[in-house]
Amino acid sequence: MVNMESWDWDTQEKTVSDTNGWKDKFEWVEEFQASPDGEKVAAIVKTGEAEFSVCVNGEAWENTFDKCWYLRYGPDGRLSCIVSSEMEWTVAVDGQAWDQSFGYVMEVKFSEDGKNVCAFIQQDGMYGAAINGEPWENLYSNMTNFAISSDGQHTAGSVQTEPMDEGDIFKFQSGIFTAAVDGKAWDKTFVNVWNKAFSPDGKRLAAEARMTLYDYTIVVDGVPWSEIYSCVWEPIFNPKTGAVVAPVKVGASWTLAQDGKTMWNRSFVQCWQQIFSPDASRVAAVVAPKYGKWTVAIDGEAWHSIFDDMVSDMVFSPDGRRLAAVGKNDYDYSVIVDDTVWNGTYDMLWQPVFSPDSQNVAIRAEKQGRQTIVMNGKPWKQECEQVWDPVFSPDGSKVLIRSIEGGRYIRRVLPTTELTG
Amino acid sequence: MAEGQVIDGIYFNEVWEDAGLDEGTKKLTPEKIEKVINKVLEGETGARLKVYVDTCVHCGLCSDACHYYLSHDKDPTYAPVAKVKQTMWEMIKKKGRVSPTFMKRASQIASTQCNVCMRCAMYCPFGIDIAYIMSVVRRICHFLGITPLYIQDTAHSHAVTMNQMWVKNDEWPDTLQWQEEDAQEEIPTLRIPLEKEGADIMYSVIGPEPKFLAQLLYQAAVIFETAGLNWTMPATPGWDNSDMAMYTCDNEIMGRVKRVHFETARRLRVKKIVMGECGHAFRSIYDRGNRWLAWKMHPVYVEHAIEFYYNLLKSGKIKIAKKYEESVTLHDPCNVMRGRGLYEMARYVVNEMCADFREMEPNREHNYCCCAGGGVINCGPPFKMTRMLGNRVKAEQIAATGAKVCISPCHNCHSGLEDIVSHYKLGVHVKFISDILYEVMEKPGAV
Numbered sequence: 001m002v003n004m005e006s007w008d009w010d011t012q013e014k015t016v017s018d019t020n021g022w023k024d025k026f027e028w029v030e031e032f033q034a035s036p037d038g039e040k041v042a043a044i045v046k047t048g049e050a051e052f053s054v055c056v057n058g059e060a061w062e063n064t065f066d067k068c069w070y071l072r073y074g075p076d077g078r079l080s081c082i083v084s085s086e087m088e089w090t091v092a093v094d095g096q097a098w099d100q101s102f103g104y105v106m107e108v109k110f111s112e113d114g115k116n117v118c119a120f121i122q123q124d125g126m127y128g129a130a131i132n133g134e135p136w137e138n139l140y141s142n143m144t145n146f147a148i149s150s151d152g153q154h155t156a157g158s159v160q161t162e163p164m165d166e167g168d169i170f171k172f173q174s175g176i177f178t179a180a181v182d183g184k185a186w187d188k189t190f191v192n193v194w195n196k197a198f199s200p201d202g203k204r205l206a207a208e209a210r211m212t213l214y215d216y217t218i219v220v221d222g223v224p225w226s227e228i229y230s231c232v233w234e235p236i237f238n239p240k241t242g243a244v245v246a247p248v249k250v251g252a253s254w255t256l257a258q259d260g261k262t263m264w265n266r267s268f269v270q271c272w273q274q275i276f277s278p279d280a281s282r283v284a285a286v287v288a289p290k291y292g293k294w295t296v297a298i299d300g301e302a303w304h305s306i307f308d309d310m311v312s313d314m315v316f317s318p319d320g321r322r323l324a325a326v327g328k329n330d331y332d333y334s335v336i337v338d339d340t341v342w343n344g345t346y347d348m349l350w351q352p353v354f355s356p357d358s359q360n361v362a363i364r365a366e367k368q369g370r371q372t373i374v375m376n377g378k379p380w381k382q383e384c385e386q387v388w389d390p391v392f393s394p395d396g397s398k399v400l401i402r403s404i405e406g407g408r409y410i411r412r413v414l415p416t417t418e419l420t421g
Numbered sequence: 422m423a424e425g426q427v428i429d430g431i432y433f434n435e436v437w438e439d440a441g442l443d444e445g446t447k448k449l450t451p452e453k454i455e456k457v458i459n460k461v462l463e464g465e466t467g468a469r470l471k472v473y474v475d476t477c478v479h480c481g482l483c484s485d486a487c488h489y490y491l492s493h494d495k496d497p498t499y500a501p502v503a504k505v506k507q508t509m510w511e512m513i514k515k516k517g518r519v520s521p522t523f524m525k526r527a528s529q530i531a532s533t534q535c536n537v538c539m540r541c542a543m544y545c546p547f548g549i550d551i552a553y554i555m556s557v558v559r560r561i562c563h564f565l566g567i568t569p570l571y572i573q574d575t576a577h578s579h580a581v582t583m584n585q586m587w588v589k590n591d592e593w594p595d596t597l598q599w600q601e602e603d604a605q606e607e608i609p610t611l612r613i614p615l616e617k618e619g620a621d622i623m624y625s626v627i628g629p630e631p632k633f634l635a636q637l638l639y640q641a642a643v644i645f646e647t648a649g650l651n652w653t654m655p656a657t658p659g660w661d662n663s664d665m666a667m668y669t670c671d672n673e674i675m676g677r678v679k680r681v682h683f684e685t686a687r688r689l690r691v692k693k694i695v696m697g698e699c700g701h702a703f704r705s706i707y708d709r710g711n712r713w714l715a716w717k718m719h720p721v722y723v724e725h726a727i728e729f730y731y732n733l734l735k736s737g738k739i740k741i742a743k744k745y746e747e748s749v750t751l752h753d754p755c756n757v758m759r760g761r762g763l764y765e766m767a768r769y770v771v772n773e774m775c776a777d778f779r780e781m782e783p784n785r786e787h788n789y790c791c792c793a794g795g796g797v798i799n800c801g802p803p804f805k806m807t808r809m810l811g812n813r814v815k816a817e818q819i820a821a822t823g824a825k826v827c828i829s830p831c832h833n834c835h836s837g838l839e840d841i842v843s844h845y846k847l848g849v850h851v852k853f854i855s856d857i858l859y860e861v862m863e864k865p866g867a868v
Contacts, residue, residue: 031619069594069598070615070656106591106657122589122590127591142581142589143590144590167570167574168574169570169573177581210580213563214564230673231673231677269715270714291715292718294715309720310687328720348692366619386619
């Protein structure tokens, strides 16, 4: 995990960079990205005719590229960008492009500690993945649903293993797709393989699959569950036991199944986005107990607070006792924590963040074009052009707030009590 | 054209070869048919189908609503009620004990002789939704593996790529980037912002745009740029709002595609989705796909291009430099006109853009279908003549306006009308709204 202890938790406020000047310096400044520790702000900039680079705290990388896109900070604070030079694509990390380049790079994902940067690549019309620039030995004629293990040492995709002529529905239905892990395809093929999840140790892989046009199941390391369903959604691993849990449709209803056996004694009109608590003692999912009515269910028990449009962004507290999520009615987003909806609605909400002691919940929020942080239902007094997700200090006593105000990128460390009141 | 023919005691008003239907039918057994029909009827239809079947008094008032019926000189086999008689009524009456040949005809009728346009529901004294009944027939045919080949292949594409045209994961962002580069020659500051989290709008399109109609992406980018909007497009699957699985009634794939679309919008934290000029895609994210997933409405607000252009023109964010002078008429796509009621907005937009607008008759919610929608054009070349012969009334309707241009704010309608125009030698150009808007709008940023 990222060592947040070493971050500056003492400086109360500093302007890291006045981005107003960037527009004088560069012809083109794209959207800003803030580093996890708040010490840097970056954007893709146009440095010349058909020449792009990345500006960090006002200084552009030395290297320039023909194209740049998908600029993102990894958890360890290194800055990655998909870049192109002379019709070849690769990933540049802190300004240094990988040695290997490819026909295209479509997606970049980071390991939890940020040390491994993984990319979904295409080379000569073949598809696969690369870790820190090293591509799979075997590439495939088609690949979708790129996934990585939490340590970023393993990558996977849904791959096509046999050629198929255009419009050959019979070949397709014979099953020519499977999952490939680190470039090696499972032996067994399926009609479709979709979303995948690695076990926490990265050694196992579970995936949604369609065995025929009508029969769905979960496949773990190439072996399908014995149970067949009319539909399934993405599986996850129990972080303690290694069991695989997925939403499954039985009859007209959805419920959770574990290793092919029904896990909950209740079913719902819809059930998805399940997550385990950190200690794996509880499992929660977004559910529709009635048609068009959405809430959270924990261990099969639905909350009473209901939203008409959707519920999303569930997160358990570190101690596993609390859960926060975002709900929406019409155009209004609300925060819901432990089945209690906060006062106040917003035009947009991001994912809630718990403090390390599980006592406080903070969230990035937007209303009428201005963004702020809301803690335990109370908005911070400052309204900004942009804020990023709040970050609690390891002891939970302080909150790092990264914001842009009047074009200035500001890093603040506030006592948690200042936001809780 | 293939004439009507009796095969195994079943009358086919048209006979075409289609590998999906022909090969699929060979694998059918009476037992399998009975089992599937009863499974769908008992497990998936419920009161809605029962009420429709019990309520119909066989009056035939739906007949004159159907462009197939009218175009075939009132051949009764093309009447909506006759389509039900030749499919669902028999299945119910015989408790699923119908023959493979009967099911082949049922699939042909439901998939290629009904555009599920819902015009007939307006003319039924009881409002019976025959499009729904035809969809149930298609659902049964899906489970029996007797869906026409081309549209089945498209459903497979959706299942693998989450888009309609087998567009691979790199091809989509790559296409947007070269469109952006091309457009910068005209407007140097123009961007097609990819993966811009927190933008106000996610713009979504259908699979054919990156595949064959990349100029529409260019035009949309010019409109967004000129209007000064905070927008983005996803670089991942979820960018395609279309859904032919909706029309093969592979509801599970339909739902999967729609879930990815809305979850992509949520991931990007946009406040609304603006979608291009497509009708069936609108139906899939506004009505069918979202509702199969248990969303009563769209979980992220969806604005069709017609409403989007209307708002841009009404607010002055887009201004017209010089009106289009060629005479134009407007085709009202079923899914966004009858389905969503955007006809007055469409007329506002057309009148703002064009100097000489001529109405088709009938129009608005009473307009005739293009005969391409409902997945019929996606059944491919084997059934092209079904569409041509089944929509003579549309050709007559367009010709009567005397217009030189037919505006069609829907992809399937657009393609279908081009075929109609060509087949009946109408000498009319078919255009999207954006084709004309791009041409006549002010572009202050252009060099």
